[in-house]
Structure formats: structure tokens, C-alpha cells
Amino acid sequence: xxxxxxxxxxxxxxxxxxxxxxxxxxxxxxxxxxxxxxxxxxxxxxxxxxxxxxxxxxxxxxxxxxxxxxxxxxxxxxxxxxxxxxxxxxxxxxxxxxxxxxxxxxxxxxxxxxxxxxxxxxxxxxxxxxxxxxxxxxxxxxxxxxxxxxxxxxxxxxxxxxxxxxxxxxxxxxxxxxxxxxxxxxxxxxxxxxxxxxxxxxxxxxxxxxxxxxxxxxxxxxxxxxxxxxxxxxxxxxxxxxxxxxxxxxxxxxxxxxxxxxxxxxxxxxxxxxxxxxxxxxxxxxxxxxxxxxxxxxxxxxxxxxxxxxxxxxxxxxxxxxxxxxxx
Amino acid sequence: xxxxxxxxxxxxxxxxxxxxxxxxxxxxxxxxxxxxxxxxxxxxxxxxxxxxxxxxxxxxxxxxxxxxxxxxxxxxxxxxxxxxxxxxxxxxxxxxxxxxxxxxxxxxxxxxxxxxxxxxxxxxxxxxxxxxxxxxxxxxxxxxxxxxxxxxxxxxxxxxxxxxxxxxxxxxxxxxxxxxxxxxxxxxxxxxxxxxxxxxxxxxxxxxxxxxxxxxxxxxxxxxxxxxxxxxxxxxxxxxxxxxxxxxxxxxxxxxxxxxxxxxxxxxxxxxxxxxxxxxxxxxxxxxxxxxxxxxxxxxxxxxxx
Numbered sequence: 001x002x003x004x005x006x007x008x009x010x011x012x013x014x015x016x017x018x019x020x021x022x023x024x025x026x027x028x029x030x031x032x033x034x035x036x037x038x039x040x041x042x043x044x045x046x047x048x049x050x051x052x053x054x055x056x057x058x059x060x061x062x063x064x065x066x067x068x069x070x071x072x073x074x075x076x077x078x079x080x081x082x083x084x085x086x087x088x089x090x091x092x093x094x095x096x097x098x099x100x101x102x103x104x105x106x107x108x109x110x111x112x113x114x115x116x117x118x119x120x121x122x123x124x125x126x127x128x129x130x131x132x133x134x135x136x137x138x139x140x141x142x143x144x145x146x147x148x149x150x151x152x153x154x155x156x157x158x159x160x161x162x163x164x165x166x167x168x169x170x171x172x173x174x175x176x177x178x179x180x181x182x183x184x185x186x187x188x189x190x191x192x193x194x195x196x197x198x199x200x201x202x203x204x205x206x207x208x209x210x211x212x213x214x215x216x217x218x219x220x221x222x223x224x225x226x227x228x229x230x231x232x233x234x235x236x237x238x239x240x241x242x243x244x245x246x247x248x249x250x251x252x253x254x255x256x257x258x259x260x261x262x263x264x265x266x267x268x269x270x271x272x273x274x275x276x277x278x279x280x281x282x283x284x285x286x287x288x289x290x291x292x293x294x295x296x297x298x299x300x301x302x303x304x305x306x307x308x309x310x311x312x313x314x315x316x317x318x319x320x321x322x323x324x325x326x327x328x
Numbered sequence: 329x330x331x332x333x334x335x336x337x338x339x340x341x342x343x344x345x346x347x348x349x350x351x352x353x354x355x356x357x358x359x360x361x362x363x364x365x366x367x368x369x370x371x372x373x374x375x376x377x378x379x380x381x382x383x384x385x386x387x388x389x390x391x392x393x394x395x396x397x398x399x400x401x402x403x404x405x406x407x408x409x410x411x412x413x414x415x416x417x418x419x420x421x422x423x424x425x426x427x428x429x430x431x432x433x434x435x436x437x438x439x440x441x442x443x444x445x446x447x448x449x450x451x452x453x454x455x456x457x458x459x460x461x462x463x464x465x466x467x468x469x470x471x472x473x474x475x476x477x478x479x480x481x482x483x484x485x486x487x488x489x490x491x492x493x494x495x496x497x498x499x500x501x502x503x504x505x506x507x508x509x510x511x512x513x514x515x516x517x518x519x520x521x522x523x524x525x526x527x528x529x530x531x532x533x534x535x536x537x538x539x540x541x542x543x544x545x546x547x548x549x550x551x552x553x554x555x556x557x558x559x560x561x562x563x564x565x566x567x568x569x570x571x572x573x574x575x576x577x578x579x580x581x582x583x584x585x586x587x588x589x590x591x592x593x594x595x596x597x598x599x600x601x602x603x604x605x606x607x608x609x610x611x612x613x614x615x616x617x618x619x620x621x622x623x624x625x626x627x628x629x630x631x632x633x634x
Contacts, residue, residue: 008474016490131614133566135573136589136607139596143604147597263479270570284482285574288489296486303482311477 009304010062010297014055017293018047062301068294072287077298080283085302086173087157088272088279091195092264094176095202100257103207104246107214107253111222112241122211129208138201138274145197153194155276162190198275202268206260213256217249250321258314262307362627369623375616383433395422396430396583406599416601419591420581424601427583428609434584435565435613438499442564443557445503450510451553455545457511458518459537469515472508480505484567488576495568495584498577502567506560513556517549551628558624562617569610585610 033041042048046057061068067077110122146154153159158168158175166187171178176195179188221227222245230240269281276282280299287295346353363369387393391412395401401421409416415424457468475483487501521527521544530540569586571577578584580591585606592603 004470005474005477008470009478012474013486016487127615127618128611131562131566131618132611133569133573133586133589133607133614135570136603136610139589139593139603139607143597143600263481269481269485269574273574285485285576288485289575291489296489300478300482300486304478307479308477 005308006301006304010059010301011055013297013300014058015051017296018051018054058297067298067301070287070292070295070298072290072292072295077294080295081280081298081302082173084278084280084283087277088265088268088281090174090176091198091202091271091277091279092261092268094195095199095206096257096261096264098199098203099206099210102203103210104214104250104253106207107211108218108241108246108249110211110215111218112237114219122215126208126212126215129204130212132205133270134201134205135270135274137204138197138271141197141201142274152197155194155274157191157194157278158187159190159194162186198271198277201271201274202264206264209260210253210257214249214253217252218245221245221249247321251318254317254321255314258310258317262310265303265306265310359624359627363623366623366626368619369626372616372619372621372623375612376620379432379436379613379616382429383436386430386433390423390426390429392423392426393430395426398581406595406602408599409601415605416599418588418602419595424588424605427588428585428605430583431585431588431606431609432613434578434582435568435610436561438495438568439561439564439617441499442502442506442568443560445499446506446560447510447553447557449503450507451514451546452541453507454511454514455518455541455549458515459522459541459545465515468511472511475505475508476512481567481570485571485574485576488571493571493576493579495572495578495582498568498571502564502571506564509556510553513552514546514549517552518545521545521548555621555625555628558617559621562614562621565617566610566614 039048046054049057058068065078067081069075070077070080073080106122110119113119142154145152166184168175168178168184168187169182171181175191176188179185179191227240227245230244265280268279269285271277272279272281273285280302283295284299286292287299363373382389386396390396392399399422401417404413404417404421406419407413407417407421413423413425415428417423418427453468457465483505484498484501487504488498491497491501527540527544530544565585568577569584569589572584572586573590575590578587580587588606589603592599592606595602
């Protein structure tokens with residue numbers, strides 16, 4: 001599945017980025033560049049060759065790990081991706097972990113207390129989370145907790161002053177883990193304080209989707225005969241809900257969680273922009289705004305790889321959750 | 329005499345409409361009846377009707393209609409909410425309430441355009457794929473796979489950026505990423521409908537493929553499409569606002585909610601009213617379509633019917 005999808009994505013993106021009216025050569029040359037300079041830049045970038053040849057060259061380079069040079073940052077795109085991805089990974093994974101820990105029990109609770117006050121409250125909460133613009137929620141939290149109460153930093157990943165005094169040894173690129181392992185406490189504290197707001201924003205949005213999903217799949221399972229049978233046999237409710245029902249209800253929930261995780265790893269754009277979180281989304285929007293085509297292509301290819309990989313992991317998880325599903 | 333004749337004829341044509349569409353009418357009445365029993369769906373319908381009224385009568389409701397376009401009042405810059413400007417004013421002294429009311433018009437149009445485009449492309453493709461099977465089916469479904477195996481917001485942003493960021497291109501970009509969902513839904517429906525006797529009869533009678541697709545397959549697979557579309561109108565508004573927010577959608581001075589939040593953000597935390605009210609408008613709108621979509625799903629999905 002990976003190869004055809006990547007080929008497809010690369011063709012679509014290559015087509016979109018190369019058949020557009022806005023020319024990258026004109027952008028590099030600046031507003032006062034003469035026709036001659038522009039033509040020279042075009043031939044340097046290989047933009048004057050036929051499109052299918054350009055695509056062939058691009059793919060050959062990509063296969064050898066060369067995504068080209070970013071027009072905007074003037075670094076190799078692959079280096080940029082390596083620098084920006086860990087920030088996104090850290091933020092998204094933390095948010096997903098918290099969401100799973102809170103969301104699944106909340107959904108089960110809502111389903112087992114169907115049509116009671118707690119259920120209505122949970123449903124209203126998750127509806128509001130789905131309908132609320134993520135970037136707006138971020139702004140509100142910033143306004144309240146950073147500007148008004150001055151509890152948390154407005155944005156960024158870590159206080160630059162702290163890193164100056166207590167430099168971080170880069171191992172995994174995940175600040176929370178790197179600082180924890182090396183015992184760099186001031187930097188760890190700063191990293192924790194910076195990650196709270198973006199994580200909260202993401203968790204709110206994720207919880208809404210996940211709680212809804214786990215509630216509805218749980219409700220569907222609870223209607224099944226074998227649950228009624230277990231009830232009639234007088235098994236304790238806790239055993240029925242958590243051992244019999246939840247395991248089956250988890251499959252659709254895991255699907256949604258996996259899909260969303262894959263989506264967000266590709267850049268939780270809006271959250272990253274609001275909190276100036278130097279992740280993939282931040283990088284992608286910057287490159288899109290400046291029509292940095294090599295960077296846009298690189299980001300989209302990486303995003304596609306991540307997305308397909310996460311989907312594969314979800315498929316494998318199915319077999320773990322439901323022994324009836326077997327592959328191969 | 330002639331008048332009576334005309335009236336009778338019209339009456340009878342109405343009756344014949346009733347007779348030939350008795351089943352559909354009964355179904356419609358049933359849906360309305362079910363919707364009326366669910367308070368949340370009613371709330372959704374209420375919100376949407378209010379928004380439609382705001383959109384249609386915007387010039388009469390907005391206190392300063394000109395402020396939604398090119399009017400500027402430098403002397404009234406960034407006023408806090410007060411009498412006369414219930415939601416405050418923006419950086420050009422324009423009344424926020426007026427701009428939000430006109431924004432409703434724009435947002436509903438965006439929602440309908442995006443969903444409409446996606447439905448128009450996705451639904452026929454799905455029906456064709458499901459009915460024809462074989463090679464054509466394979467090709468169409470692989471193309472949707474490529475689109476679905478890709479984070480849609482990233483794709484929409486890339487397309488919008490490449491086409492040149494403006495509102496129209498944002499609408500096109502989002503539609504481009506959405507049609508595969510409809511293709512999937514309709515294809516699934518078609519596959520189960522294809523085996524039904526009435527389609528078999530139509531084929532046996534040598535009814536053209538085109539007629540089978542447009543007269544039989546599509547109308548019969550509309551229920552899940554309706555549910556999805558009613559949810560999508562809300563999400564389309566949300567997404568367009570997000571694109572505008574990052575600078576890949578509407579451009580000033582358009583009164584678009586996402587753009588208003590983006591500009592209002594520069595005046596935080598002092599002018600808090602600037603960025604907050606458009607966000608609230610987006611949230612209420614999306615909530616309305618979500619409630620309606622959920623209600624419709626409960627009614628139209630036979631598995632949930634009791």
C-alpha cells in the first residue's frame with residue numbers, strides 16, 4: 001500500500017506545485033529580477049525542462065534521500081524535517097496519551113449512564129469540542145492563562161534564556177525526555193511549562209472525538225445478546241463493562257484514535273501556529289506562505305509516510321485486540 | 329368556466345403527484361415527526377434557521393451595513409463593546425456586529441459551495457464505480473485511496489497555497505479533498521443496491537446505464553449522503569476559517585470569520601472582543617449543523633431506528 005500511495009501523492013503534489021501560476025524562480029529572483037536572471041534561475045533549478053523529466057529527476061533524488069534545498073531556509077529539506085519533526089512528535093504523542101487515558105473511561109461511563117445527567121454533560125462537552133475552532137480555543141486559553149493570569153508562557157517550546165544557561169544535550173530531540181535523562185531540571189521545568197497549553201488545546205479537541213466514538217461503540221456492544229446474557233448470569237457490572245464490552249468496543253475507537261494521531265503527526269498546524277511551536281505544521285505553513293516548493297513537497301511526502309505507517313500499526317493492533325482477526 | 333377547469337386540472341395534477349410519490353411523502357413526514365421528538369435536533373434546526381435569516385436579511389439586521397465592506401471610521405478604532413457597538417469595533421473602527429452578521433452570509437455560502445461541489449463530483453463517481461465494477465471501479469477507488477491516505481487539511485492548504493491564496497481557491501481546495509468520502513459512501517450503497525430486484529429488472533428492460541445511475545441508484549443512496557452533507561456544511565465553514573486564519577483563504581477586507589480572528593489576534597490581549605466574537609459565531613454555526621446531522625443520522629440510519 002505504501003508505495004502506490006507515495007507515488008500517487010508525489011504525482012499529485014508535484015503536479016499541483018509545478019503547474020501553478022506562481023513561479024518559484026520569480027520568487028527567488030525578487031521583484032526586480034530581469035527576465036534573463038529568472039531564466040537563469042529556472043535553468044539552475046531545472047525548471048525549464050519538461051515536467052515528466054523534472055518529476056523523474058525529483059523521484060530519483062528522493063530515493064537517495066535528497067529532498068532538495070529549501071528556498072526559504074536554504075538548508076537541505078531533509079535536515080529541516082529532522083529538526084522540526086521531534087517537536088510535533090512530542091506534543092502529539094503526549095496529547096494522545098492523555099486523551100486515551102481520560103477519553104476511553106469517559107466514553108464508557110457515558111454509555112453505561114445513558115440518558116442521565118452525566119451522559120448529557122459528556123455529550124455536550126464533546127459536541128462543543130468538535131464544533132469549536134481549535135485555533136480560537138488556543139487563543140482563549142492564551143488570553144486567559146498567559147496574558148491575564150500570567151501563569152504559563154504564551155508560546156514557544158522552551159525559554160531561550162534557560163537553554164543558554166543550561167544547554168540541552170540533543171539525543172532524541174524530545175525536550176521532555178532529553179532533559180529528564182540528563183537531569184537538566186531548569187530546562188525540564190521550562191519545557192513542561194511550555195508544553196501545557198498546546199497539549200491542553202489538543203487534548204480538548206481529541207477528547208471530543210474520542211469520547212463520542214467510544215460512547216457510541218460501547219452503546220452498540222451493550223445491546224448485544226452476550227452482554228444481556230452476562231447480566232442475567234449475575235456477573236458483576238464492572239467485569240461485564242470492562243472485560244467483555246470494552247474490549248470489543250475498542251476496535252472502532254482505536255481506528256479513530258490511530259487516524260487522528262496520524263493526521264496530527266502530519267502537523268497540528270493550527271495549534272503549532274498559535275503557540276509558535278516549532279513543529280512540522282509550523283514549518284509547513286511557513287513554506288506554503290513563501291511558496292517554498294521543495295519544502296512543501298518534502299513535508300507532504302513525510303506526512304504521507306507517517307499517515308500510512310500509523311494506519312498499518314492500527315491494522316496490527318486490531319489483531320491484538322480481536323484474536324479473530326488474522327492477517328496473512 | 330375556464331378558471332374552474334384549470335383549477336380542477338391543477339388539483340388533479342397535485343393529486344397525481346401525491347399518489348405517485350405517496351411513499352416518499354410518508355417517509356418525509358416520518359422523518360419530520362422523528363426529528364421533532366429530539367430536542368437536540370430541534371435546537372440544531374433552530375440555530376440553522378436563525379443563521380439563514382441573518383444571512384438573508386443581513387443588510388436590514390446589521391446596524392452599519394457599510395462596515396462589512398469598505399467603510400472606515402478611524403475615530404472609532406478598537407472601541408470596547410458598548411451601546412451602539414454591542415460587540416465593539418475593529419482596527420478600522422468598523423462595527424464588529426455588522427461584520428459578523430455579514431460573515432454569516434459568506435460562511436453559509438462557503439459551506440454550501442464546498443459540500444455541493446464535493447457531492448456533485450463524489451456521488452456520481454461512487455455510483456458509477458459501484459455499478460460498473462471491474463477496471464473502472466478499480467481505477468476510481470485507487471484514486472480515492474490516494475486522496476484518503478493523506479491528511480486532508482495539509483492537502484487543502486497545499487492546494488490553496490499553490491493556486492494562490494484567496495477565498496475561491498480555498499473553497500476549491502477543500503472540495504478537492506472532500507469528494508472521495510462521498511464516492512466511498514455511495515459506492516458502498518450501490519454495491520448493496522445493485523443486487524436488489526428493481527435494479528435487475530431495470531437492467532433486464534435495457535434501461536440505459538446513465539438512467540439507472542441517476543434515476544435509481546443515486547436517489548436510493550441519498551440517506552447517508554444527506555447525513556454526511558449536513559455535517560460537512562459545518563466542517564467546511566470551520567476549515568475555511570482555519571485556512572483564512574493561517575493566511576491561505578480570505579483576504580482583507582472580506583468579513584470572513586477566520587480572517588477576523590487572525591487579524592484580531594494581533595490586538596490581543598487588550599482588544600479581547602475582536603478575536604473572541606467571530607470564534608463564537610463559528611462555534612455556534614458548526615454546532616448547529618452538527619446537531620442537525622446527528623439528528624438526521626438517528627432518523628435515517630435504520631440500524632438505530634426502534
